[in-house]
Amino acid sequence: MAISKEEVQHVAHLARLEFSEEDLERFTRELSGILEYMAKLSEVDTSGVEPTYNALRLENRFREDQVRPSFPPEEILSNAPEREGSSFVVPRVIRS
């Protein structure tokens, strides 16, 4: 199962990644090879088989909603690449 360069570019955008022309060629080739190998799965008859998303088949677990201390803002902000006061700074999203 081959994947086109355009598809790779589209998936890269969805994943918020970008590639140079050279890397794009390489990724297209590699992903096509890997997907070809994945196509092996179509040999398996899975009609009527329930999918598994968690091997322990755990159910949701609930607890009382309680107020507990959380991290001090200073600790959480200490790893921010850019901050101002008690806020994370990001590039402008809305034009003035």
Add this chain to the structure above:
Amino acid sequence: MEHRSLLEWRESLRRREISAQELVEYYLERIRRLDPQIKAYLTVCEEEARRQAREADRRLSAGEELPLLGVPLAIKDNICTRGVRTTCASRILENFVPPYDATVIERLKAAGAILLGKTNLDEFAMGSSTENSAFFPTRNPWDIERVPGGSSGGSAAAVAADLCAGALGSDTGGSIRQPASFCGVVGFKPTYGRVSRYGLVAFASSLDQIGPLTRTVADTALLLQVIGGPDERDTTSWPEPQPDYLAELEKPLSSLRLGIPKEAFGEGLSPEVRRVLEEALREAEKLGHEIREVSLPHLEYALPAYYIIAPAEASSNLARYDGVKYGFRAPGRDLIDMYKKTRSQGFGAEVKRRIMLGTYALSAGYYEAFYRKASQVRTLIIRDFEEAFRQADLILMPASPTPAFRLGEKTDDPLKMYLSDIYTIPVNMAGLPGLSLPVGFTENRLPVNLQVIGPQLADALVLAFGRALEAALTLDLKPPLE
């Protein structure tokens, strides 16, 4: 005094034959001398380890008997340690200092353990050789031209070279068991949910599990006792309390039915590994256990299914690295451009490859054909194991198809690298406990491990059998380093 087990050190510490400070200095000296070659550590916590050792000595003098008091351990660098850099061997987290401890770290500290340092890994635990580390590859102590396996290659090499008393790793598709085999140490992936994942940097949440790498099975039992058990901060942690693993090891073992899946000993297994494993099976028979053939008909589909499920979960988990809250940020024209530049410069090639694969498998039009199909195949793999466990108490198979390979041997072909985990991946898919146990050597004296697999929550039985086989084999597991 080299290559003593964790339990032996604990005994010596309790008897005051050695102080925690002396023990820490012993390891720091070895790290200074040997790690420039091996490169197992990303961070060595020299001053902090010394401080903890002084504290441990005070408590030992006061007669305290905590399970790990004064024992120096190494931790894979994708497990969060408060105040100690946790990089996941990625540029994107190069300077990340977690404001909290993972549950396993909290429990180790409460048990008196000393944090010696953080070990190298394939970036975000994605790889089988530790060559995907953004910083440097780790070398195999048995042959420094070879890889230690991965992704917990730093932890495995540190244990093998006696650069720590024991270590923690994480295992999503074999990342504890395969490097344990390459380095000739004991590695254990517990039943999914046995150990809390809180504070383990997420790769594929339905498969990830933390576990020990140690010199002996008893050491693994001791570490698991401390780190395992229910945790309300991880809703997938198993709610029942754990058995007393060390006590279980002491009980006499009845005769077991040992299942050998015929599919796991066919094509793809190196003849040398097969020879060593067959000898180990004969040894197991001599111990009074019965060997019988079983079948895992969907074994060959585990790898392709895994390489859809794990990247799919990873693409979602790694969406959080966006240059805003923590980690590396590259400047961009606008927000989206900043995201793209940050992630493209911050992640290495294998991580990007898996994010791409996962995003593709989850994208509109492909979800049914890939992600759902793979999750159905996962059900079939679980059923195969259920059927096999009706005929056998434990399943034995290779931990890796080959012994340690050379650096650079598989870096050009991702699929070739993925095949390294062919025998370990099915165990994560089914959430089973899997022990990687040293059982012998190739002619070139490279270690070979056997994988011992049990039904869900049969961790104690797996360890008890491993302990018995280990005692029968009496291998010399000291690599020729000095």
